Amino acid sequence: MVLTEKTLEEIISYLDKSINNLAKDAFKNLEVDGGFSGVENFLQNQFDVRLENLLVAKKSGIHHLESGMKNKIIQRKQIIFDNITRQYKN
Secondary structure (H helix, E strand, C coil): CCCCHHHHHHHHHHHHHHHHHHHHHHHHHCCCCCHHHHHHHHHHHHHHHHHHHHHHHCCCCHHHCCHHHHHHHHHHHHHHHHHHHHHHCC
């Protein structure tokens, strides 16, 4: 299935909320080995896994996306993780 820009935006918005909620819990408990960078790696992996699961649910996948959509995901992922870093790296 070819995703529309609207559907992709919905997926990214969901991921933003989901990863931010997971970050709150992860940094509150800090039970992941490696301190901040360990939690950040865990969150990055969760972003990728959840993205792929959401795309599969829409009968798509990361390999089906146009390069512009992939770039949009990469840019938003960077913004999400920049915000997480600013918020929790104190």
